[in-house]
Structure formats: C-alpha cells, structure tokens
Amino acid sequence: MTPAVVEDEPGRRLGGPRLLQRLPIVLRLVIAVAAAMSLVLGGAAALVYWRVETALDQQLDADLATYHHDLVRDLRAGRSLSGPDGSAYQILDRRGRIVAASGLVRTERLLTAAEIKAATDGATIHRDIGGLLPLDPHTLRLTAERVRPSHQRTVIAVAALRRGHRDEALRELLAQLGIAAGLTLLAASYVGYRTARAALDPVERYRHRAATLADGAPRIRLPVPEDRDDEITRLGHTLNQMLDRLEASAERERRFVADASHELRTPLSLLRAELDVALHRPRSADELIETLRSVDAEVQRLIDLSNALLDLEELGSSKHITRAPEDLAELVDTAISADVQAAAHAGRSLTVDAASTTVNVDARWLRPAIGNLISNALRHGQGDVHVTATATEGRLRLTVTDEGPGFPPEFLPRAFDRFTRAEASRTSEGSGLGLAFAAAIAAAHGGTAHAENTPTGSAVTLDLPC
Incomplete structure (x- = not known):
C-alpha cells in the first residue's frame, strides 16, 4: 500500500514522519509515551498470557496422559472402556x-490418514482439534499411539x-488484559500530557515574555524561579544572560554612536569655521596655507579619533585576542620606539626596565596600548617617563x-572611561580615549588596568595573565 501523504506546500508532499514533526511538542510527547507504554503493556500482557497458557497446558497434558494411560491399560486387559467427564476415545484399526x-x-x-500411518509405524x-477463536464447544486435545491388546x-x-x-x-484472561492495558494506556497518556504541560508551561511563559521584549519593552527579563535547578530553569538563566549581552551590545552601539557624534562634532565645526572664514574675503597665499594647515590638523584629528573609536568597538564587541609567545623586552622596545624622539624633543627622558622573558600575549594590541600610555604621560605629565615590565607567576605587569x-x-574613579580628561590639571589635547583603549586591551586579555598617584607623579598599570 502507498503511505498516506498530505499536501504541505504547493508542489510538495509531506509524509508521516514530517507530519509528526509538525505536531505540537505536547502532542508528540503524548504519542511517544503512548507508543512506549503500548510496547511495555503488550510485552507484559504477552508474558502473563504465556505463563498462564503454559500452566493450563501442563495441567491439561498431565490429565490427558493419565487418561491415555488408563485407556491403554483397560484396552490391554480387555475391560470395558470409559473415562472422566469431558473425555473421549477412539479405537482405530490399522x-x-x-x-x-x-x-x-x-x-x-479424529486422526488423519497421515497420522494413522505414523501411529501405525x-x-x-x-x-489439538479446534482453536481458541472462534468459539467452539468441541475443541479437543488428543494423544494417540499404537497398542497391541492380548491375543x-x-x-x-x-x-x-x-x-x-x-x-x-484464556479468553477471559485476554479480555481482562485488554481492559487493563487500555485503562493503563489512557492513564499513562493523561499523566504524560499533564507532565508535558507542566514541563513546557515555563517555556510558554518565556515565549510570552519574549514577545513583550520583541515589542521593545526595556529591561524585561524572563521569569526564572530561583528555588529550582532543572533544564528549563537553566535555559531561562541562559536566555537572561543572552538578553544581558544583547542589551549590553545595544548600549555599546548607542554609546559608540553618541561618542562618535559628540567627538566628531567639534573638529567638524572647526573645519566649517575655518573654511567659512577663508571664503568670507580674499586671502593671501600665506593665510590660505595657514588655513590649510589648520584644516589638515583637524582632519588628522578626525582620522585618529575614528581609528580609536573603531579599535575600541572591535575590542568591546569581539574581544578577539590571539595570543602568541613574545619576548617581553623586544615587545616594549618596539612599543616605545615611536615616542623616543618625541621625548627627546621635549627634553625629557624615556627609560625602560623590561625583563628579558617570554610572555604569551597579543602583541598586535599590546604594543599600541603601551604606546598610548607613554603618549598620555608625555602629553599630560611632566619630567621623566619610566616603563617597567615584569612577568611573574603567569602575570604580566606593565x-x-x-x-x-x-x-x-x-x-x-573614571580615568578609564571614554572621553574623560583631567581638565583641572592637564591640557585639553587628545581625545580622552588613550586610557580607555589601554583598559579595553587589558580586559580583552582577561586582565585589569589601574591608575594611581605616586609621591613623585602618576602611574598607570596593566595587569594581565600571560
């Protein structure tokens, strides 16, 4: 026979397994429970029926053997043949x-021709004569063998x-087993349905709450009970953690847009002002060159700011750190090479005390972090700048x-926030992203950043596993 199919979509047919997959989970669970219970009940009923049938057959065979023995004894002794109620006999010639x-x-x-020949041999x-079904009042069990009466x-x-x-x-047993199995199957299916509903009710509540979230309601979390620890509860906690990350990501994007628009507004306004002034009246060649230099400085500031924001966003969104063995002394020397000349022009010294050891870090990010800290010290600090780098017990301290x-x-407390500047004691040069960038790189490595005042000035420390 061809299996039943139903139309799913135009041009497609859906067979039994696919149709089952489209049913609600509760209904699928009930069907699975009913199928499993049917197998269990069928096996149990078959076992009970077999044991009872075996016991009844053993008793019937024992009675038949006794009767057959008595019949053969009477036949050999020449006595009249008889038997108990419900018995029958036949004596056949060859x-x-x-x-x-x-x-x-x-x-x-009672015997067929083949059986007569076999018995003669x-x-x-x-x-047996007759079957269990249909009902027959003349069902018999017989035994026959060859006998030679005397003379x-x-x-x-x-x-x-x-x-x-x-x-x-046996028929009564089958009926009782069928009734018992049917009632047990109904009870098991009902219990399975109620259990599945109770297990999936939290999922349905999660769905309703997620629909509220989809409508844009802020700071809504799934209702997860705190006094349980099962699969559904752990799913709720995982989804809430995911919502926290999504909200943090959305907040980071909003902050990125706000920071970018806020910080880009000033250089763009200055560019517009410079160009407006230059176009307001005819300018000499020297004045135009000075204006272009000012415009170039603002454009460079925009480029630096955009690069810094993009680097911060990359670190904050992916935290993609690829560690590799690096020589610590060479790493620091490479990081400060761009600032040595700037320190010399300012009449300040830049010294390094770095251990010659191997650390497991992402040099692509760590070098600019060190460079930002040095540039920040040269731009806003005074006197000599000193870099110390040590690696002990699996921790790198810069x-x-x-x-x-x-x-x-x-x-x-807010030294590592974006666009924060110590305006009270430092100039307004820079974007306020240097320390934030260094802290983001430390966090991406699984470490921390710390700023403090010392008796002789200030110190910024990166502490990260290596």
Whole structure:
C-alpha cells in the first residue's frame, strides 16, 4: 500500500514522519509515551498470557496422559472402556476404521490418514482439534499411539479431553488484559500530557515574555524561579544572560554612536569655521596655507579619533585576542620606539626596565596600548617617563610612570572611561580615549588596568595573565 501523504506546500508532499514533526511538542510527547507504554503493556500482557497458557497446558497434558494411560491399560486387559467427564476415545484399526468410540466422537475419525500411518509405524501423536477463536464447544486435545491388546490385532488408541475450560480461561484472561492495558494506556497518556504541560508551561511563559521584549519593552527579563535547578530553569538563566549581552551590545552601539557624534562634532565645526572664514574675503597665499594647515590638523584629528573609536568597538564587541609567545623586552622596545624622539624633543627622558622573558600575549594590541600610555604621560605629565615590565607567576605587569602633578582625586574613579580628561590639571589635547583603549586591551586579555598617584607623579598599570 502507498503511505498516506498530505499536501504541505504547493508542489510538495509531506509524509508521516514530517507530519509528526509538525505536531505540537505536547502532542508528540503524548504519542511517544503512548507508543512506549503500548510496547511495555503488550510485552507484559504477552508474558502473563504465556505463563498462564503454559500452566493450563501442563495441567491439561498431565490429565490427558493419565487418561491415555488408563485407556491403554483397560484396552490391554480387555475391560470395558470409559473415562472422566469431558473425555473421549477412539479405537482405530490399522486401516483407520473406527473399532470402538465414545459417544462424543462415534462417527468422525479424529486422526488423519497421515497420522494413522505414523501411529501405525510406532509414533505418538499429540495435537489439538479446534482453536481458541472462534468459539467452539468441541475443541479437543488428543494423544494417540499404537497398542497391541492380548491375543488381538494391533490397534490405535486415541484418548482426548475437552479444552473448553482451558480455552474459556484464556479468553477471559485476554479480555481482562485488554481492559487493563487500555485503562493503563489512557492513564499513562493523561499523566504524560499533564507532565508535558507542566514541563513546557515555563517555556510558554518565556515565549510570552519574549514577545513583550520583541515589542521593545526595556529591561524585561524572563521569569526564572530561583528555588529550582532543572533544564528549563537553566535555559531561562541562559536566555537572561543572552538578553544581558544583547542589551549590553545595544548600549555599546548607542554609546559608540553618541561618542562618535559628540567627538566628531567639534573638529567638524572647526573645519566649517575655518573654511567659512577663508571664503568670507580674499586671502593671501600665506593665510590660505595657514588655513590649510589648520584644516589638515583637524582632519588628522578626525582620522585618529575614528581609528580609536573603531579599535575600541572591535575590542568591546569581539574581544578577539590571539595570543602568541613574545619576548617581553623586544615587545616594549618596539612599543616605545615611536615616542623616543618625541621625548627627546621635549627634553625629557624615556627609560625602560623590561625583563628579558617570554610572555604569551597579543602583541598586535599590546604594543599600541603601551604606546598610548607613554603618549598620555608625555602629553599630560611632566619630567621623566619610566616603563617597567615584569612577568611573574603567569602575570604580566606593565607600569608607566611620570613626574607630573598626578591625577585629580575626583578623576581617578573614571580615568578609564571614554572621553574623560583631567581638565583641572592637564591640557585639553587628545581625545580622552588613550586610557580607555589601554583598559579595553587589558580586559580583552582577561586582565585589569589601574591608575594611581605616586609621591613623585602618576602611574598607570596593566595587569594581565600571560
């Protein structure tokens, strides 16, 4: 037969397994429970039926063997043949003709021609007449074998007993097992349905709450009970963590846009002002060159600011750090090479104390972080700048110190925030992203950044695993 199919989409047909997958989870669980329970109940019923049938057959076979023994004994002794209630006998000659028989089977021969031949050859015949279904009042179990009465020809003695009581007991057992299995299956399906509903109700609540989130409601989290620790509860906690990350990502994007628009507004306004002034009246060549230099400086500031914002966003969104073995002394020397000349022009010294050891870091990001700290010290600090780099017990500690007035106390808690400047004691040069960039790189490595004042100036430290 061709399996039933239903139309899913135009041009497509959906078979049984695919149709089952489209059913609700609760219904699929109930079907699975019902199928499993059907197998279990069917196996249990078959086992019970087999055990009862075996016991009844053993008893019937024992009674039949006793009756057959008595029949053969009487036949050999020449006594009249008889038997208990529900018994029957036939005595057949070698040609299969009925020589003697009880009233129940007086006219119909109980053995086939093949069985008569087998019994004549010495075999013992043992079989049933009639089946369990349909109902038949004349079902028998018989046994037959060759017998030679004294001074007579060999005959075949057939002893039979009615199977009515045995078959009736088995039919009643089948009916009781069917009723019990049906009721048990209904109960198991109901319990499975209620259990599945109870297990999936939290998921449905999560779905309703997620629909509220999809409508744009802020700061909504899934209702996860705190007094349980099961699969659904852990799913709720995971989804809430995901929502936290999504909200943090959205907040980071909003902050990026706000920071970019705020910081780009000033250089763009200055560019517009410079160009407006230059176009307001005719200018000499020197004035135009000065204007272009000012414009070039603002354009460079825009480029630096855009690059810094993009680097921060890359670190904050992916934290993609690729560690590789690096020589610490060479790493620091490379990082400060761009600032050595700037320090010399300012009449200040830049010294390094770095251990010659191998560290496992991402040099692509760590070099500009060190460079930012040094540039920040040269731009805003005073006196000599000193870089210390040590690696002990799997931790890399990088410290940049200067001899300036230090950070204002109110600035220290927010020193690593974006676009924050210590305006009270430092000039307004720079974008306020240097320390934030260094802190982001430390965090991406799994470390921290710390700023403090020292008796001789200020110090910024990066502490990260290596």
